[in-house]
Amino acid sequence: MKILFISHDASLTGGSVLLLNLIKLLNEPGIYESTVLFRKGGPMEPDFAKVARTFLWDQPVVPETTKRKKIIRRLRNRHIGNDEHNSEILEEVRKADVIINNTITNGELLETILKDFNGKVFSYIHELEMASVRFATPRGIKLTLDLSDKLIVPSEAVKHHLHSKYAIDVKKIVPLSYYIHNKGTGKNEVPHKKQNExxxxxxxxxxxxxxxxxxxxxxxxxxxxxxxxxxxxxxxxxxxxxxxxxxxxxxxxxxxxxxxxxxxxxxxxxxxxxxxxxxxxxxxxxxxxxxxxxxxxxxxxxxxxxxxxxxxxxxxxxxxxxxxxxxxxxxxxxxxxxxxxxxxxxxxxxxxxxxxxxxxxxxxxxxxxxxxxxxxx
CATH class of the missing domain: 3.40.50.2000 (Glycogen Phosphorylase B;)
Incomplete structure (x- = not known):
């Protein structure tokens, strides 16, 4: 199954880390093939590129000047102009069996790319009220909620928010637990700590x-x-x-x-x-x-x-x-x-x-x- 994940960016934040963890987990059985589309870039792009094909939506074209030749070369390795680049992305959309949108804030982008898509769309909602207000428009939120077949949530708090704030039918909301790697020793011991601190x-x-x-x-x-x-x-x-x-x-x-x-x-x-x-x-x-x-x-x-x-x-x-x-x-x-x-x-x-x-x-x-x-x- 081909899955297109859509994220707002590749920042060094919990949402990006958790998406990367999920893709790594899905890669292990060999059942799923992942592609990731970022609305904006960020420092975690190289990490995602190791586990999936990655694209940036509407990446700006840098003017060709002597000082920026290296930047231009890197950009042209990824695309030649926005139109051709976004056409390549839309082709990836058409190839996907499922789209998983990793935020409530991508409504306008979903509206654009779903015109030629006939598969299921799931939105994994990680935002509550204030984050939604800060990072999304009311229209964008409505588009995300309306264009999604199901809304995936990590907690009862998010489920309650979607139901109470936007009157979403609870039957449309499904839970998915976050996956994290086991790194800790499990021993709550702090080295080099002062006594009674x-x-x-x-x-x-x-x-x-x-x-x-x-x-x-x-x-x-x-x-x-x-x-x-x-x-x-x-x-x-x-x-x-x-x-x-x-x-x-x-x-x-x-x-x-x-x-x-x-x-x-x-x-x-x-x-x-x-x-x-x-x-x-x-x-x-x-x-x-x-x-x-x-x-x-x-x-x-x-x-x-x-x-x-x-x-x-x-x-x-x-x-x-x-x-x-x-x-x-x-x-x-x-x-x-x-x-x-x-x-x-x-x-x-x-x-x-x-x-x-x-x-x-x-x-x-x-x-x-x-x-x-x-x-x-």
Missing amino acids: LIVGGCGTLDWRKGIDIFIGVARRLLSADLLQHFVFRWKGANINSSEYAQCLYDIEKAGLSNSITLMSADTEMDSFYNNIDIFFLSSREDPYPLVVLEAASFGKPTVCFSNAGGAPEFVQEDAGSVVPYLDISAVVAILLEYKSNPEMVLEKGQKAKCRVQEMHQTQSAILQQFDQIVNN
């Missing part, structure tokens, strides 16, 4: 949805209570060239937290980050079903997250971390103090998280069966 990790871009201000606020509350000396806060995923990064550093310095909070840049080296934290704190205001929680669990790390902020509580429950009321900084501080005073609880909940992620998100046969049922029914 708890290292708290956070991860993501520095935008409002991810709650970096909340992450900083928790550290500030501990400082006010003269308890910060027992904690270290590490955030992974910052764009160090962004204005948001400069703003966060400003807040951290003005709040007297420079020795307690470290902002690390985004890259693919996540193993050492997870190995060097005790607890993962998901400070997000909105996250449909965050990859970072699953990755932390793979390394035996429990998660603290907010209720009513997406799908993380569905994984964490009561035994793989802690769910606290939405934006309740006092509750976060209280649970972190409890974890610091009870290292055994950290280990027990981390082990439960490890077992759960293995069962739900690392069992290849179960996820393949889910996928087969979706595309073949």
Whole structure:
């Protein structure tokens, strides 16, 4: 079966990583042949090119100048002009048996490419309300929902959002578990850590949805209570060239937290980050079903997250971390103090998280069966 995956970009974010994981998983049985179309490019393009044919939609043609000869040559290796390039993509569309659109934000692109396509279209929706508003137009969202035969979701939170916000019939919504690789040792042991210290990790871009201000606020509350000396806060995923990064550093310095909070840049080296934290704190205001929680669990790390902020509580429950009321900084501080005073609880909940992620998100046969049922029914 030939599958055309459509993604909004190839950025170093959870959606791209999870799509790449899914394609790798589908490649193993040899039943599926994958092609990927990106609306925009990104740093993960080479990773996708190793496992599938890849295309960029409407790639701009660079003017032929002496300074840009290398760029032009590379572009011409991929296409000659937008018209010919997009014609090649449309031919790939016609060849596909199934299209899987990996976002709610591609509605206008779907409208364009589906004119000559007669197969089934599935949209894997990873966005909740605020991400949809930020990255898509109302018309684009409606097109995605209307043009999809089925809507695939990673969590009950996304299913509820689609049903309540857009009145989507629940019969049109089907679950598909994320697949992640097993990298962690499962031992919640942090090397080179000071005695009686708890290292708290956070991860993501520095935008409002991810709650970096909340992450900083928790550290500030501990400082006010003269308890910060027992904690270290590490955030992974910052764009160090962004204005948001400069703003966060400003807040951290003005709040007297420079020795307690470290902002690390985004890259693919996540193993050492997870190995060097005790607890993962998901400070997000909105996250449909965050990859970072699953990755932390793979390394035996429990998660603290907010209720009513997406799908993380569905994984964490009561035994793989802690769910606290939405934006309740006092509750976060209280649970972190409890974890610091009870290292055994950290280990027990981390082990439960490890077992759960293995069962739900690392069992290849179960996820393949889910996928087969979706595309073949």
